[in-house]
Amino acid sequence: MTEQRHAGLGIHAAAGDDEHHHLQRRKVVRGLKIVTIAVLVLLGVGAARTVLSRAANGRDLDASVAEHTAIYVKTALPQPAGAGRTVALPGTLQGAVQAPIAARAAGYVKSWTKDIGSRVEKGDVLAELEAPELDQQVSQARAVRDQTASTVALAQTTVDRWDALRKKDVVAQQDLDERRAALVQAKANLAAADANLQRLSQLEAFKHVTAPFAGIVTKRNIDVGDLIDGSGKPLFLLSQTDPLRVYISVPQSYANLVKTGQAVTVTQAELRDQQFKGQVTRTSGSIDAGTRTMQVEVSLANKDGALLPGAYVQVALPLTASASLSIPSNTLLFRGEGTRVAVIDGQGKVKLHAVTLGRNNGTTVEVTSGLQQTDRLVLNPPDSLVDGDVVTTQPPATAKAPA
Numbered sequence: 001m002t003e004q005r006h007a008g009l010g011i012h013a014a015a016g017d018d019e020h021h022h023l024q025r026r027k028v029v030r031g032l033k034i035v036t037i038a039v040l041v042l043l044g045v046g047a048a049r050t051v052l053s054r055a056a057n058g059r060d061l062d063a064s065v066a067e068h069t070a071i072y073v074k075t076a077l078p079q080p081a082g083a084g085r086t087v088a089l090p091g092t093l094q095g096a097v098q099a100p101i102a103a104r105a106a107g108y109v110k111s112w113t114k115d116i117g118s119r120v121e122k123g124d125v126l127a128e129l130e131a132p133e134l135d136q137q138v139s140q141a142r143a144v145r146d147q148t149a150s151t152v153a154l155a156q157t158t159v160d161r162w163d164a165l166r167k168k169d170v171v172a173q174q175d176l177d178e179r180r181a182a183l184v185q186a187k188a189n190l191a192a193a194d195a196n197l198q199r200l201s202q203l204e205a206f207k208h209v210t211a212p213f214a215g216i217v218t219k220r221n222i223d224v225g226d227l228i229d230g231s232g233k234p235l236f237l238l239s240q241t242d243p244l245r246v247y248i249s250v251p252q253s254y255a256n257l258v259k260t261g262q263a264v265t266v267t268q269a270e271l272r273d274q275q276f277k278g279q280v281t282r283t284s285g286s287i288d289a290g291t292r293t294m295q296v297e298v299s300l301a302n303k304d305g306a307l308l309p310g311a312y313v314q315v316a317l318p319l320t321a322s323a324s325l326s327i328p329s330n331t332l333l334f335r336g337e338g339t340r341v342a343v344i345d346g347q348g349k350v351k352l353h354a355v356t357l358g359r360n361n362g363t364t365v366e367v368t369s370g371l372q373q374t375d376r377l378v379l380n381p382p383d384s385l386v387d388g389d390v391v392t393t394q395p396p397a398t399a400k401a402p403a
Helices: 003-069 132-167 173-205
Strands: 071-077 086-095 098-102 107-112 125-130 208-210 215-220 234-239 244-251 263-268 271-283 293-300 312-318 325-328 332-335 338-344 350-354 356-360 364-369 376-379 391-393
Touching (some): 132 173, 263 293
Parallel strands (some): 071 391
Antiparallel strands (some): 125 208, 263 312, 338 376, 356 364
């Protein structure tokens, strides 16, 4: 092989190596480009995901902030004060007519015929007394009356005789006038004797103690042999149990809402699930300065005798509506500038209204000015609530008055 041949072969081998290296570089460059593109795509996807995630988190954060900053409130509507309200007041049952029965005559108890729980009619004898001294006084008065009557008869006869003699001019007119005066005096003495006898006879009738009205004997304070000295000691206590009456003391704040003829409900703790209907019959029409209450009388029927005089009962007195409004007590805001309530307008914005308070009923309070019946009030308003705050409301509830 010649030198030229070797030289040609060497040149050809070098050219092939260069082309091979060039192809290898191109492959490496292409791979790098692919890797670079893939990395860039991955970076772009990651960046897009990060942006989208941050945007979503931002929206969630905004929603969470809005949710936490929103004020959710419950509302209530005012209602007329006194509408549907009742006041429960204690009282003690009494008979419509109740009287202690005493003896006018003095003596000893001979017998008694009626005991506690006995129902009696008007005129029934409850007890009989022995009064020997009174009997002797009656006998003496009757004898004095007879004696005086004989004196009158003698004086009348004397006057008739002297009148006949005077007509014959036998006696003087002066003597006739004296006889006539004696007759007048004798008649007066007879009238006094009759009155005394009648008085003692009526007093003697009190030896029979009778019932002045129909009712039931609730007390008996005597026994056979007891001395009755006429001092007015009650022998029996008689009560008329149908109808019954009960007196209640109405506080001054409710006195002007009670009217005669109002229907009331009477309950007794021992008679569960039973209600008795009564009616306000009269009121005292004045306030007791000591207790600041007005006395009210309630009458109720008791035909079956279920209620007993002297029992402790509760009287539910419904009150007539007044011109003021009643709102729940937990709607009030006590600020330095005065008492306020939060009213919500149609756009859900809060407006603080100044109100003037009336009677405090515990769970509710009356408002005399500053509100309309259609105003929506915020229940349990936060102390930070101010004018213009936007709130989210729930359906309003009606303010309930306490029973």
